[in-house]
Amino acid sequence: RNGANDIEDGARLGFAFVDPATGTPSDSTGTARGFFHRLQDPIDYVVDLETGVITLRSPLGAEHTLAAWYRDASGIEHGNVANADTLFLRLLAPPTQELYDDGKGYAPIRVLEQKNVYNIGAQNLDSDSFELRIIRTEPGSTEELDNQDGIPYVQVLGLDYKGIAANDLEPDQRVEPVFVDFEAGTLTFPNITPFAPDSSVVEVAPGSFSAVNVIVAPSQVSTGRAATPAVEKEGPKLQRDNAILYTKEPTEFFGQQQYLLEMKFSTPTPTFNLNRFNIIEGSETVKLNGRALSRGADYDINYEFGQITFRNPEASRADANIEVDFEFVPLFGQAKESLAGVSGTYNFSPNTRLSSSWLYFSRATPEERPKLGQEPSRILVGNLYGQWITNPGFMTSLVNALPLVRSNETSEFQVQGETALSIPNPNTKNEVYIDDMEGVEDSREFPITRGVWNPASEPAGPTPDLDKRADQVRPLPFAFYNPENTVRRGEVFLEQATERDGQDFIQVLEFRTERASSPDSTGWFGVMRNLSSVGENFSEKKFLEIWVNDFGTAQGKMILDLGEISEDFYVESANPGHGRGILDSEDQDFDEELTSAIEDTGLDNQFGVDGNNVPNDDGNDDFDFTRSDPDSIRYEKINGTEKNSRLDTEDLDGDRLLDTDNTYYSYVFDLSNTAVGSPGGPAIYNNLDDPGNHWRLYRVLLDDSQSVGGVSGRRALKYARLWFDGIDGAPGAKMQVAS
Template sequence: MSFLLLIILFGQFTSPYETRVFLDADGQFLIYTRYYQDNLISIDSIRSVDDYLDTGLQARNLNLLLEELKKDMLQEGGYASKGLFGTFEIPLPRGGFSDFMGETGKLDVGGYVKITLGGSETFVSNVPGESQPSLLPELEMKQEMAISLDGQVGDRMRVYLDHNSERINESQNKITVTYMGREDDIIQEVEGGDTQLDIPATNYTGDIPSHSGLFGIKSTAKLGPLDLVAIASNEQTQTQEIEIEGSIQATYDTLWAKYYERRRFFWLGTTDSIDMQTLEVYVDDNNAQNNNQGITYYGEAFLDTTDDNVPDDTSNPTNYKEGHFTYKLEGSVDFYRYIPGANIIELNYKLSDGYVLGVKYTKYVNGQPVQIGKLENDTIHLKLICPEQVDTLSYTWQYERKNYYQVVSPGSRLDSLRIYYVPSGGQHKDKQGSAPYLELLGLDTQPKDGKVDENRVWFPSRGLLIFPEDQPFASENLDDPDPEIYTNPYMQTKGKYYIYKKTVEAKPVYTLPDNIVRVWVYIDDILQDSITDYHVDYDEGILEFKKPIAPTSKVRIKTEYAPFFSAAQKSLVGVRGSLRPFGDALLGSSFFYRTESYPAEHIRLREEPFNRMVWEVDFRIPQKLPFLTNFVDALPLVETETESKLDLNFETAYSFSDLNSSGEVWLDDLESTTILTNDVSISKSSWVLCSKPVAMDTSYFALDRLIWYNPQDQDRLQASDIYVDPIDPNEIADVLKIIYTPRINSDTSFAGLTQYMFSENLDENENLEIIIKGDGGRVHVDVAQEIDEDQLRRDKNGNLIGFGTLEDEDQNPANGIWTELDEDTGLDGIFGADTANVTGDDGNDDYKEKDYTGGINGTEGNRLWDTEDIDHNGIRNNENRYYSYSVHLDSTKFLVQEAGLHNGWKLFRISIKDSLLWDTVINQPDWHNIKYIRIWFDEFTNTETLFVYKLGTTGSRWKNYGIEGDKTAPDSTEIFTITPVNTKTHPYYKPPYPTEKDPLTGETKSEGGLELRIENVKEGHTCIAHRRTDDYEDYRSYDTLTFYIHAHFNPMIAVRIGSDSANYYEYRTEYESS
């Protein structure tokens, strides 16, 4: 078939006509003819040879001319620096203007303009159940422009423009207008546009008057002996300093104790001697599509603490993994290296989350070999060393070593290292009493010289620091250990201890920031000459010294550079005056006013706009001291090389800084940085038929097929169909439409859908929200780390089929690669129309796009890879590890009242961390690794059409610390939940002040808040909401704390601010609803 298709296509696109040219017998004419399949059908034209040669010569000369013009135009900068048309001289009109500016103007222009027009449209066609994209391409026009203009008006004014639209950094484009006065004019120079200010810094002005990246206006003037410089500009550059000791660059850094090398160093779980020749390491990456035949084996890895080749626990997914495991090589450039004696394997890089590590080896017990793990009939059995995800309750957590720290890159020199303890609200300490932490933790013992012991705990070639204890910062030697860093791998706080290190690196060449504008180099505080002492490559950002530097010298490299992006807006206004009252004496005075701000709607801590004003007066008088020179020269064997001098400097200054010119700062705006959302996709193609919930029986599975799809075209909903008062009424609101038909007269039947979500961290999410339309039954939502993937379905005769086996369209062959032509059979694995009664065919699995009675959910011919292995790891998962919740659509339990929804639509909200609200929990899932969600239905007595608009979890940086009682414990009727809300998705929320409109789109901005739901809380009981800060915050510059609150009763409100639970300030107030 494919061969015939190739012939047809070739015949379709290859023309049977061809043109041939002949020279006549006399050699004077060219004859142009047309042939059809080697048969002459016509003579198109006849031309003389002379005419042909003349035409060809003209074309050749034209091409040569164009090539020469292109070479002349295109220079290294992309266009001719001398101008496309040379230099124009333009005579100026005679009169007052020419007398003032000069008689001639000049203009030198160069550049190019390139316009590219094209279009493309990329889409996946015929995705089942989803709207089809437009076939019209999206047109795109790209314009590139480069221009260089150098103009002169008379002999006093110059205009310079250099612009290239392809430059990454806009600050590289320059425009400058300069006016030059005559020698006896008061105004000496006025410069506008890109300018610079270079005035010698004084003790109190610092580096303020030294900038190149300025855009504004600068003026210099002269009034008799007084020289003046004034500037008003925006700053476009930043400064950075690098400190070097001699030819060595020093770097200081902090490494918190919780950042040990994770998922990289593993103990094999035995102290017996291991035959390293038998050690084999395997990894399952949960990706069946990259399995390598010959070194990848189907099998299992299980926890085996007794080394008896019997799984300790197959019910816990952490301790047992079925999959495809690939053999890994040992070696420094391969996957791992083995450390004999310690029985530790060191991976060359971190084992990725979601990967499983297993081993097999032979060990010796009392001289007898014992084999751990084995390969039987192409099925491998391994000892599990590292599971997919961290589980501190599993014994595999003990295998991972927690005393290895990568403190520097391999080969770098560690100059010094200290360990510091951070007491609550106190000063950081590197000693416990009189004993340094280096000694207490066994890093400095031989000898005790304040340095880590090299080649015992510190290995320079690998950059590794290895503590003697496996959990060093939980050591009994510490007065205040920090065991949480080993029991809570997801801890948000930094911890109690950190490693402070100084590394040095010998470098003949130093890397500077990108887009350097200027560089200053100081050796022992003496400014170096850029011509004789060092060289800077501004394009590559490299500095290299031309002379040797003493090892004891202190080198400072100060750079001014233009960052690719900076949110800060900086401005500088200043004036400097100076004069020489007598001799070489210099009297000067400066005034500078500098501001910096960030374009933010809500100003945050550490991003406050500030201004700084400095006014100073300075006086300098240098004096020559010839008598001192003569005195030194008179000494025997001593002769001076330079004349003796004395410089006297006097300076006084007044400085004022406003650390927050706006006067306020937002600690929390309860919006994007506070709100956490994990919405589940409601796209029809994201869902498959569900498996059997643990508590249900297959005999209750619905007889009629479940139908689900996304309404399209005229049936598609808008926000105004769901919300009473949406921000944008015309916004498309896609929903998942589900038609569920229970068994007749049976409210125990069920059916549902499952979605694989990869891996989601829901640890900080507090609530499950669903916006749904429907009545008459119960909706269950299962949030799962693992879930049975065995999909429930019936054939056309109502028989339950495929239960207990893996059904996958990838069968022709089963190689992890799906092809539509050969394998789009449906889950039954059989090609055949439903009406053809093909043996083995379900008879009801044909895909029909517009058939909303069931064909829309057909799997045969739907152009999708249908499989029960929905996580595509090559195994049909049969483990269950999930939390289950439910709401009854006719009940007010969990229903949010006044949610701003149209009649029929309902918002349900469930606190997912409250164990009293779980319908059931299977094998305690890990909230950090949620991979599946299942929604299923029961307790319906009639066919019901459901519409799901939103299904997801929400959370906040504010954590629910529950309800506390002064004298009595809270009971199950007391409810406290925390939910982030905003004006877009929660229209019932009304902000405390009018919402603004976006100046670009004209749409009303969304405004966020925090909803604290308090129900039935008894007197004397306290509801606690807590938020941690990402870092230490300093509030000393502020004296008022403001927050907005709206309540339906009069609670006592307390706000507590502190460094921990023992050190805090607390403020209380009573809320009055009036």
């Protein structure tokens, strides 16, 4: 399920249950909902009706849910597809990020995936060349063991139980062919959970344990073959189990012992020359039979010599259609190099001359911090050559004075000399970086552009005073916007105050209470946004930082929520059938495009000028922004949804459902506490030298949060909500945040 599951393409609303016999659409756990496409057998999958094993033709996307309806051999139906509008299915696989979230109730599903089948990484293997070595490693040790008490792990784990000959009952340290699909490239262990011994129990649900790793005969393993080995032999059992592989998510494997599969095999590897040198790295697009391939997974390429080697054996087929598009640099044209030369000769006289030649060569680099071997360099080489020729008469006379010698030619005396000079500079920057360390900081910055935020839904805590749902507490009327040219960089980032960049204006997100206040408002307001349709992983992040300017009021609280947050922010509507509990959207035909003439109505789905009392029109949702208006009224209607030329919807994650879950982490900042370094709260930094500057930075550990709704882990946080509580409801109260 995702935003691409269009109804026009046959997607149907459905509910997938851990137990279809007892599950209901209103269940808060053990249920996945979405729009489902029907997969086609055998185009999208194949199923072994005897073993009940489903094999997908392509990997299941991390954001997708897999579910099924079927009738077993006893005639019992699992699910119900008779309803024309809604499917009721058995859940097979929820989105990856939700599988290990105990709060979702998906723990029983974790045992459904066949974790004894491993992808070798290649197809069409040569069976005679295949070798497997299983190695065990311990945390903190470099020792690698391939045996248990002298018995190879290949034998311990049941992959090797006899020799090649039919009557040879002794293992030969080679995997039995029945466990390897050489054509598809898969290895199947004869145990359901191969790296947990049969005597162990596995936690299949919180607090529920079961001995799921029953040793099965090789003939019972789904290998796609009907043949069974003639001899089956009970072997040794694995002593050092690794049951965490089958109960926890991969992020929790760190520090555990590991079993490594070391395989050797040969397979066709077609190689082609592109007839070009100096291919620009990353510029290539490679397609095999119309399907885009990935470098490193499907092919390898030598950019220098223009040679591509395919890992996919389909490329070696005679009917394979291979397309490769790439960019290249002509020979000697890739590096930024300059070569200049000059040569000259000066004749002082017909017999005296002086000549010189000079060459200058430089090599530049686009890197601001050049790494070793990529340094910018230059070299200057030159020479000086001189020649002097004379005709000394005395030398002729001396020669003629010799007995029996008579010279008829004029004597010539010639002096030549040359000197050369080389001035190299192998690094014009005089420094080189072994590693520029640019990847050390892993940060996630939330954009503060107004258009990516929406009004906030009613918070559910984290404390009773911050739960606005029980009494359906209405937010304080407010506007949020990006004021133009109001805050300079140096006001927020003090270290840049004296630099030229410190005078540049930066973008801030400003909140301002409206002139018209509601009598039942309690002073809370805020905004929210979707971070990712499948959830963003914050498990490796450590700190949360936020800059805020309260203009010196020092009151109320600022709260940031991260996780599953209700999308139901449009709770009051003048149009019946809209508002609380309803998915409100301008996208009436679900094409994810805005047809301004009929759809840009606002969330009430009714055109009407504010103040004209148009039936079913909210009367307060018109968009208007005039830059020349005074600041006091310029932004009053900037958040209007009617005729704002954007598609407004509560469906922030694009799944065509109104998500109402509230399971998230909350970070509460007490704005009345402005003391730097206050104990018991987040670290606070501000400008102590300028009492008129009320910008301050709050920094808190992501672990120092309060949870709402039993959220577990920061692996898949889908939404962010920033809101304020306890703020004076007087017109014109303002708050600013900067990123």
